[in-house]
Amino acid sequence: MRVMMKRRHLLGAMATTAIVGLARSLASAAGPAEVVVFKDPACGCCGKWVEHLSRDGFKVKTVDSRDMAAVKKRLGVPDALGSCHTAQVGGYVVEGHVPASSIRRLLRDKPAVAGLAVPGMVSGSPGMEEAGKKQPFDVVYFDRAGRTGVFERVR
Helix, strand or coil: HHHHHHHHHHHHHHHHHHHHHHHHHHHCCCCCEEEEEEECCCCCHHHHHHHHHHHCCEEEEEEEEECHHHHHHHHHCCHHHCCCCEEEECCCEEEEECCHHHHHHHHHHCCCCEEECCCCCCCCCCCCCECCEEEEEEEEEECCCCCCEEEECCC
């Protein structure tokens, strides 16, 4: 009887492991997350940020817009968090030069926020790399109620 119970537990654990493995395989088979980037066609740093995301494995679609203020307003980006480009990925909004690693963490952890932002044009942030110039910055989260906070500190 004891041997039979242990065998059942072992078989149950093996089945659970197989199901979890299959679920992970199916999730990775779905491919990289698609990021839709709204940007001004004349902006060079936006293109560099798109390259940063592509190098990190994201599938990126760009949409040129001459009225980025309207895009930001439509997507609910707080004025104080504005930057040059705005993106959508996985139901979230991403404003500015947010690192790909922060976006991956956002998609993995699925916090109850509207999105992430790196306000302004921070030297050394993805797409804003300049030789010898790098400053620390915060990746900020924001929600629909207007609350903000630090999601991640980049040093």
